[in-house]
Every structure is written in C-alpha cells, then in structure tokens.
Amino acid sequence: xxxxxxxxxxxxxxxxxxxxxxxxxxxxxxxxxxxxxxxxxxxxxxxxxxxxxxxxxxxxxxxxxxxxxxxxxxxxxxxxxxxxxxxxxxxxxxxxxxxxxxxxxxxxxxxxxxxxxxxxxxxxxxxxxxxxxxxxxxxxxxxxxxxxxxxxxxxxxxxxxxxxxxxxxxxxxxxxxxxxxxxxxxxxxxxxxxxxxxxxxxxxxxxxxxxxxxxxxxxxxxxxxxxxxxxxxxxxxxxxxxxxxxxxxxxxxxxxxxxxxxxxxxxxxxxxxxxxxxxxxxxxxxxxxxxxxxxxxxxxxxxxxxxxxxxxxxxxxxxxxxxxxxxxxxxxxxxxxxxxxxxxxxxxxxxxxxxxxxxxxxxxxxxxxxxxxxxx
Amino acid sequence: xxxxxxxxxxxxxxxxxxxxxxxxxxxxxxxxxxxxxxxxxxxxxxxxxxxxxxxxxxxxxxxxxxxxxxxxxxxxxxxxxxxxxxxxxxxxxxxxxxxxxxxxxxxxxxxxxxxxxxxxxxxxxxxxxxxxxxxxxxxxxxxxxxxxxxxxxxxxxxxxxxxxxxxxxxxxxxxxxxxxxxxxxxxxxxxxxxxxxxxxxxxxxxxxxxxxxxxxxxxxxxxxxxxxxxxxxxxxxxxxxxxxxxxxxxxxxxxxxxxxxxxxxxxxxxxxxxxxxxxxxxxxxxxxxxxxxxxxxxxxxxxxxxxxxxxxxxxxxxxxxxxxxxxxxxxxxxxxxxxxxxxxxxxxxxxxxxxxxxxxxxxxxxxxxxxxxxxxxxxxxxxxxxxxxxxxxxxxxxxxxxxxxxxxxxxxxxxxxxxxxxxxxxxxxxxxxxxxxxxxxxxxxxxxxxxxxxxxxxxxxxxxxxxxxxxxxxxxxxxxxxxxxxxxxxxxxxxxxxxxxxxxxxx
Numbered sequence: 001x002x003x004x005x006x007x008x009x010x011x012x013x014x015x016x017x018x019x020x021x022x023x024x025x026x027x028x029x030x031x032x033x034x035x036x037x038x039x040x041x042x043x044x045x046x047x048x049x050x051x052x053x054x055x056x057x058x059x060x061x062x063x064x065x066x067x068x069x070x071x072x073x074x075x076x077x078x079x080x081x082x083x084x085x086x087x088x089x090x091x092x093x094x095x096x097x098x099x100x101x102x103x104x105x106x107x108x109x110x111x112x113x114x115x116x117x118x119x120x121x122x123x124x125x126x127x128x129x130x131x132x133x134x135x136x137x138x139x140x141x142x143x144x145x146x147x148x149x150x151x152x153x154x155x156x157x158x159x160x161x162x163x164x165x166x167x168x169x170x171x172x173x174x175x176x177x178x179x180x181x182x183x184x185x186x187x188x189x190x191x192x193x194x195x196x197x198x199x200x201x202x203x204x205x206x207x208x209x210x211x212x213x214x215x216x217x218x219x220x221x222x223x224x225x226x227x228x229x230x231x232x233x234x235x236x237x238x239x240x241x242x243x244x245x246x247x248x249x250x251x252x253x254x255x256x257x258x259x260x261x262x263x264x265x266x267x268x269x270x271x272x273x274x275x276x277x278x279x280x281x282x283x284x285x286x287x288x289x290x291x292x293x294x295x296x297x298x299x300x301x302x303x304x305x306x307x308x309x310x311x312x313x314x315x316x317x318x319x320x321x322x323x324x325x326x327x328x329x330x331x332x333x334x335x336x337x338x339x340x341x342x343x344x345x346x347x348x349x350x351x352x353x354x355x356x357x358x359x360x361x362x363x364x365x366x367x368x369x370x371x372x373x374x375x376x
Numbered sequence: 377x378x379x380x381x382x383x384x385x386x387x388x389x390x391x392x393x394x395x396x397x398x399x400x401x402x403x404x405x406x407x408x409x410x411x412x413x414x415x416x417x418x419x420x421x422x423x424x425x426x427x428x429x430x431x432x433x434x435x436x437x438x439x440x441x442x443x444x445x446x447x448x449x450x451x452x453x454x455x456x457x458x459x460x461x462x463x464x465x466x467x468x469x470x471x472x473x474x475x476x477x478x479x480x481x482x483x484x485x486x487x488x489x490x491x492x493x494x495x496x497x498x499x500x501x502x503x504x505x506x507x508x509x510x511x512x513x514x515x516x517x518x519x520x521x522x523x524x525x526x527x528x529x530x531x532x533x534x535x536x537x538x539x540x541x542x543x544x545x546x547x548x549x550x551x552x553x554x555x556x557x558x559x560x561x562x563x564x565x566x567x568x569x570x571x572x573x574x575x576x577x578x579x580x581x582x583x584x585x586x587x588x589x590x591x592x593x594x595x596x597x598x599x600x601x602x603x604x605x606x607x608x609x610x611x612x613x614x615x616x617x618x619x620x621x622x623x624x625x626x627x628x629x630x631x632x633x634x635x636x637x638x639x640x641x642x643x644x645x646x647x648x649x650x651x652x653x654x655x656x657x658x659x660x661x662x663x664x665x666x667x668x669x670x671x672x673x674x675x676x677x678x679x680x681x682x683x684x685x686x687x688x689x690x691x692x693x694x695x696x697x698x699x700x701x702x703x704x705x706x707x708x709x710x711x712x713x714x715x716x717x718x719x720x721x722x723x724x725x726x727x728x729x730x731x732x733x734x735x736x737x738x739x740x741x742x743x744x745x746x747x748x749x750x751x752x753x754x755x756x757x758x759x760x761x762x763x764x765x766x767x768x769x770x771x772x773x774x775x776x777x778x779x780x781x782x783x784x785x786x787x788x789x790x791x792x793x794x795x796x797x798x799x800x801x802x803x804x805x806x807x808x809x810x811x812x813x814x815x816x817x818x819x820x821x822x823x824x825x826x827x828x829x830x831x832x833x834x835x836x837x838x839x840x841x842x843x844x845x846x847x848x849x850x851x852x853x854x855x856x857x858x859x860x861x862x863x864x865x866x867x868x869x870x871x872x873x874x875x876x877x878x879x880x881x882x883x
Contacts, residue, residue: 226748227747228746229737229743229747229748230746231748232730232733232737232743235726236723236726236730236737239723239726240719240723240724242720243719243720243721243722243734244723244734246682246702246712246714246720246735247702247734248703248705248707248737248738249703250701357776360773360774360776360777361776361777363770363777364768364779364782365395
C-alpha cells in the first residue's frame with residue numbers, strides 16, 4: 001500500500017517538476033539567442049532570492065497569489081471558470097478600504113470587520129455571476145469578464161473619486177487614494193515568527209500577517225472540499241452533474257455556492273496590500289486575479305500544490321528584480337518562463353493522467369483475469 | 377472460398393494479462409462473421425490488432441491471402457479494412473456529405489473541395505450497397521440508426537471491402553436493429569465481408585453466417601448458426617448454461633411502497649408522461665415495457681425528483697413526496713440504477729470508494745453530521761466489492777478502469793447495501809455481459825425477497841417477463857396495458873409496445 005502512495009506522490013510531482021525544468025531549458029535558449037548568459041542570470045536570481053529580505057518579499061507576493069489561486073481553484077473543482085477574481089478582489093479592496101476608514105474599533109475587531117467586508121463583497125459579486133448562470137443560463141466566463149469591467153472601470157473608478165481622501169486629490173501628502181484606515185485596522189507583521197528561525201529582518205521589510213490568513217484559507221479549503229459532505233457534493237457535481245443530481249445534489253445550488261465561495265476567497269486577495277498601506281491607491285497591484293488562474297492550473301487545484309505554484313511565481317517576480325541591477329539579462333525573461341511553465345505543466349499533467357489511467361486499466365484487467373474459478 | 381482475413385496464432389500481452397492468447401480466425405470473403413464473447417474476452421483487442429491500432433506480440437495476419445503487417449489504421453484502410461466504432465465519431469453541425477468526406481476530401485485546384493465529386497461518389501457508394509441516406513441532412517437531425525448508417529458509408533466511401541462493426545446494436549432500439557440487419561445483408565450481397573462484434577446471442581444467430589466464440593482471450597470454437605442454439609453459444613462463451621431470469625415464488629405484500637397517481641410531465645405542452653398511475657408494493661417487481669422514447673425516461677426523472685411533474689402526485693411509504701427534493705427522497709430509501717451508468721451513475725475519474733457513497737453521502741457510514749468518514753466510506757466500498765463480486769485490484773482505482781459489468785455491479789451493490797425501500801431499476805443490465813447480468817438479476821431477486829419494491833424499466837423482454845410480478849406497457853406516455861408475466865409472451869408484449877394490440881380499460 002505504501003509504495004503505491006509513494007508512486008502516486010512521485011507521479012503527481014513529476015509533472016510540475018518537468019514543467020519547471022523544461023521552462024529553464026527553453027528560457028536558457030531564449031537568453032542565449034538574445035545574447036545573455038543564462039547561467040549568470042539564474043545565479044543572480046537565486047543569490048538574490050536567498051537573502052532573507054528578498055524572501056520576505058517573495059512571501060508577501062506569494063500570499064495574494066495563493067489566495068487568488070485558491071479562488072480560481074474552487075471554481076475549477078466545480079467545472080466553473082471564474083475569470084472574475086480580478087474584478088472581485090479590486091472591488092472588495094476598495095469597499096473594505098472605505099468601510100475600514102469609516103469605523104473606529106479595537107484592533108482585532110477592526111481587522112475582522114475589514115476582512116469580512118472584503119469577503120462579503122467578493123462573495124456577493126461572484127455569486128451574482130452564479131445566479132445569472134443558473135437562472136438565465138449566462139456562461140460564467142462571459143459574465144465574470146463583464147463584471148470585471150463593471151468592477152474595475154466602473155465602480156472602483158467611480159468610488160475612488162467619491163471616497164477620495166480629504167475629498168480632493170493630493171490632500172494627503174501628494175498620494176491619491178481613499179481615506180486611510182486607522183492603525184488599529186492594519187494587520188501587524190509576523191517578522192517575529194520568522195526571526196525565531198533566523199536573524200532580524202532588515203531594510204524595514206515586513207512579513208505580512210495575511211500569510212496566516214492565507215494558510216487558514218488553504219486548510220479550510222482542503223477540509224471543506226475533502227472532509228465534508230458539502231465538499232463531496234461540490235466535487236461530484238463538478239465531475240458529473242447528472243450523476244450527482246440523481247444522487248441528491250442540486251447542480252444549481254452547487255454552481256451558486258462555488259461561485260460565492262470562490263468570490264469570498266477572491267475578496268481577500270487585495271487585503272495583503274490594504275493591511276499594509278491602509279488605503280486603496282489609484283494604482284493598486286493588479287493582474288493578481290488573472291495570475292491566480294495560472295497558479296491554480298499549475299497547482300492542480302490542490303491546496304499544497306497551489307501554494308508551491310504561488311511561491312514559484314512569486315520567486316520569479318521578485319528575484320528577477322535583481323536582473324535590472326545586475327544587467328545579466330532582461331527581466332522580462334521571467335514572463336517567458338511563466339508562460340512555458342504553464343504550457344508544459346498542462347501537457348505533462350495530461351501525460352501523467354494517461355499513464356495512470358492505463359496502469360489502472362491494466363490492473364483492473366488483471367483482477368478480472370485472476371478471478372476465482374467458476375465465477376462468470 | 378477465398379479467405380478475406382486469416383489470423384494465425386495472434387497473441388497480445390499487456391502487463392499482467394494476456395488479452396489474446398494464440399487466436400486463430402479465418403473469415404471467408406463475402407460472409408458475415410460474428411465474433412462473440414463476454415466483455416473482457418479479448419474481442420476488442422483482436423479487432424484493434426486487425427485495424428492496425430495495436431501490434432500483436434506474436435502471430436501473423438493475412439488479408440486476401442497476402443501476409444501483412446499493420447502499423448496504423450491508415451494502413452488498414454489502405455488494405456480495404458474499415459471499422460465502425462461503437463461510439464460515433466461525427467460532427468453534428470456538418471451535413472452527411474461533409475462528414476463522409478472529412479479527411480478524404482476530393483480536391484479541385486487551389487485547395488478547393490470538390491463537393492460535387494464527393495456527392496457523386498457518395499451516391500455511387502449508397503446505390504452499390506443499398507444504403508439510403510440524404511447527403512444534405514445535418515447529422516444533428518439524424519436518428520441514432522441513421523447516424524450509424526453514416527458511419528458505415530464513411531468507411532465504404534474510403535473503399536473498405538472488409539467492415540468491422542463493433543457492437544453495432546448496443547445503441548439501437550429493436551426496429552433500428554432490424555434496419556441495420558437489412559443493411560448488413562445488402563452489404564454482403566454487394567460483396568463486402570463483415571466482421572460483427574456482439575454479445576447478444578439471438579442477434580448473432582440471426583445475422584451471422586459463421587460465429588467464432590472467444591473466452592478469456594482464447595478461441596473456443598467456430599460454428600455455424602444452424603448447428604447451435606443460444607444455449608450452446610452461451611455455454612461456449614461463459615462455460616456454463618445461459619442464465620434465465622426467474623423471480624421465483626411471489627413475495628408481494630399488501631403494503632404499498634411507491635404510489636404514482638395521475639403523473640403528467642409535459643415537454644413543450646405535449647404530454648410525454650400522460651396521467652400515469654401505478655403502485656409498487658413491498659416485495660414486488662413492477663415491470664415497464666415499451667419502445668424507448670415513450671415517456672419512460674421522463675417518468676423516471678419525475679420519480680427521482682430531477683424533473684418537476686406538471687400534474688399528479690407521488691407517494692413513498694405513505695408519505696407524499698411530490699415536492700420533496702432528490703436528497704430527501706434518497707434519504708427516505710429511494711434507490712436508483714441508472715440507464716446510462718457513465719452519465720448518471722459514476723464519477724469516472726473518482727476512486728471506487730468515493731463512487732460507493734454517491735447518492736448516499738449524507739448517510740452513515742459515509743458521513744456524520746456533515747463530515748465525511750473516510751474509514752466508513754472505504755469499509756463500505758470493500759464490503760460492496762466483496763459481496764457484489766466487483767472485480768477490481770483495489771477500491772482505490774478509478775471507476776473508468778472497470779469493465780462495464782463490474783461498474784454495473786458496483787452501482788447495484790452500492791444501492792442494495794443501503795437497503796432501500798424502493799428501487800428504480802432503469803435498464804439495469806443494458807450493455808453488460810451475461811455473467812454480470814445474472815449477478816444483477818440475483819441481487820434484485822434477493823432484495824425483493826427482503827421486501828424491496830422495484831420498478832423495473834427494461835428493453836429486454838425476457839428480463840421483464842422473468843423478473844416482474846406485474847408488467848405495464850408504456851406507449852406515448854400512457855400505460856396502455858397491464859399484463860401478467862406468467863402468461864404473456866414476448867410476442868404479445870411487442871404487439872402492445874408498438875400499439876398493434878390495445879387492451880381496453882387499463883390504466
């Protein structure tokens with residue numbers, strides 16, 4: 001039994017590993033062709049990443065990517081493509097920033113109010129796409145793309161003017177954004193947790209407390225999906241809606257539930273930034289939602305897999321910063337690497353799936369052949 | 377007579393299993409040669425070898441007397457071998473003509489497709505083989521039988537003279553089977569050689585000139601249909617006599633478990649289930665006979681709760697369930713064996729132990745208070761595997777790895793193990809081999825003795841007559857006759873099913 005488990009783990013991790021190796025090889029070719037030394041570039045990146053402060057940056061980057069990845073993954077498990085994580089998190093971001101600035105509460109409560117607001121906004125906005133799908137048959141890909149426009153170019157663009165700090169641009173020391181949240185609403189960093197294992201973190205870097213929230217979300221995602229009847233319903237409805245329906249699961253309810261849950265997690269994506277700065281700026285970090293889709297894909301929608309995927313993407317994003325300084329290569333090489341990783345991962349996963357399917361079919365045929373004599 | 381196909385000593389091994397073990401097969405030119413055997417007997421592997429999809433480990437292939445080595449279907453087609461797959465490979469949005477020429481388009485200059493040449497060739501092929509089809513119809517508008525004809529024409533269009541038909545009757549209703557057989561005989565008259573894969577013995581006996589039986593990867597024998605009975609063939613196939621469904625002594629009680637009253641389901645205003653009333657008592661099996669598409673599927677959906685009836689009421693164990701959700705009905709003890717196990721029965725990519733819980737996941741031992749119990753699920757799955765003879769290396773394999781018969785045994789076992797009060801068995805033995813069929817019958821029979829109320833919908837008339845305590849005939853959404861299985865013959869049933877006979881005063 002144990003060696004089959006080991007084999008399973010090996011098969012499961014072989015694909016993403018192969019994807020990374022192939023990405024490195026292909027990127028090296030691109031770098032060589034463009035006249036850079038790939039080895040120098042990789043050495044620079046790894047050296048840079050191995051510094052504690054860069055590590056903190058990587059985790060700060062991986063945290064929102066992980067949340068976005070889990071948000072997308074929840075949809076995927078139900079066969080839904082929530083392409084609207086982008087709009088959901090930015091809308092949740094601005095509303096939570098506004099609500100957080102309006103209230104004055106003890107710290108823990110203040111933070112809770114902000115996070116819950118973000119989750120509620122994300123959930124409602126995404127749930128709306130689910131409701132449209134089950135009542136009007138609107139494909140969720142179309143509706144969430146439309147809702148992205150509504151959220152980003154519509155509501156957020158309008159509200160940032162409405163909720164402008166001081167009522168006017170530049171009223172708060174030259175920066176544009178919503179009214180800042182009191183310090184009680186900002187999440188403390190968890191540098192001290194990290195410093196247990198290593199030296200003091202320098203350069204004023206702060207390891208985001210949202211990392212803890214992301215970990216809790218990951219555990220909750222795993223438990224809900226694999227340990228509860230609701231999760232079973234959701235997975236079975238995603239895998240085979242007809243069979244699940246006669247098995248007592250309403251496919252419509254599951255669509256709305258999955259979209260809502262996906263949106264709830266999406267709502268938390270922008271909180272890493274809000275919990276640090278305290279306001280919604282005119283230029284928040286964007287594209288995390290779309291990257292989250294790629295992260296979910298690479299991580300196979302698995303809570304641990306998505307975490308690794310988020311770390312890989314964050315590593316590429318952050319460590320490539322050094323390339324601009326060292327000049328070993330163009331920083332954009334990491335975008336090529338990301339693309340190649342995703343493409344090869346998709347192919348490698350399919351290969352692994354087929355290998356596994358073939359092995360199982362052979363084993364099952366064997367069981368037939370060695371059936372007790374006399375049995376039909 | 378010249379031999380169209382000659383296989384000698386074909387052996388094909390897969391890791392741990394010998395799919396074909398020293399098989400010999402000789403097919404005379406211009407004959408209809410049936411290959412029969414249970415699921416897993418090696419029929420498909422043999423055909424894949426013949427069609428170039430797999431290479432044999434040992435043995436030789438001769439086509440029209442010439443030794444050949446096949447490496448791909450393209451080479452097989454080159455040699456005039458064509459295969460009509462069980463699952464159609466047609467593009468719904470294209471016309472018959474477009475589908476037929478797809479991949480073998482006659483070209484004009486500048487890369488343009490010569491549709492007219494294609495049409496002429498298609499018409500020639502159709503005329504030569506007596507296959508009637510309108511080449512401009514969209515495939516999506518065609519009936520199943522017509523789609524199959526398109527598949528056959530596709531193969532003939534490419535010049536095939538040897539046709540492999542892989543379980544062609546599995547997807548057809550009886551009338552369509554007759555039509556297919558007429559076509560196959562015309563193909564033969566036009567000089568084609570037909571390899572006919574099937575495991576329905578009556579069909580094999582009526583269509584084949586020669587029958588070769590496979591069992592566990594070996595050739596059991598080659599016989600002429602005139603020399604054998606269905607019983608003989610079954611014995612060759614499974615090594616014992618053909619099981620017959622037999623319900624045994626009546627166990628019907630007076631307690632009504634399922635009551636359907638005036639049930640009506642409309643489809644775009646047209647009633648597809650029309651004022652259907654019936655009662656199923658504990659210990660009773662009520663059979664529903666009927667040509668497919670006469671409202672059986674809609675009636676089943678309404679009883680299961682996946683479709684809301686337009687009128688009428690449903691009651692289970694004395695409680696009204698007309699407005700109950702599917703889950704409430706399942707929790708009350710409504711079991712279901714679906715017609716299409718891939719569509720409605722299984723999570724194909726999921727392991728068996730997850731599939732065992734499907735439909736009962738809210739109940740012990742699968743879960744408690746909303747939390748799944750993995751040990752409970754696994755223990756139950758092992759229990760089902762053992763008690764219902766599901767042949768599998770372990771409960772961790774995915775459902776798609778199992779053969780059709782084993783998948784069906786898993787489904788029947790999963791329903792029976794929860795001791796349902798009412799079972800809706802919708803074509804419970806469709807497309808499975810005789811061994812699994814007998815096992816499913818035995819399971820239903822045993823549960824009936826324990827007081828299970830079963831509604832059995834089936835196209836297999838022997839199954840209906842053998843198992844049922846009462847048979848209703850469904851025609852155009854209505855129950856048009858109530859018959860006693862003790863006295864009715866399949867011929868009578870057929871007459872009622874097609875509307876040739878009408879019994880007054882039944883409902």
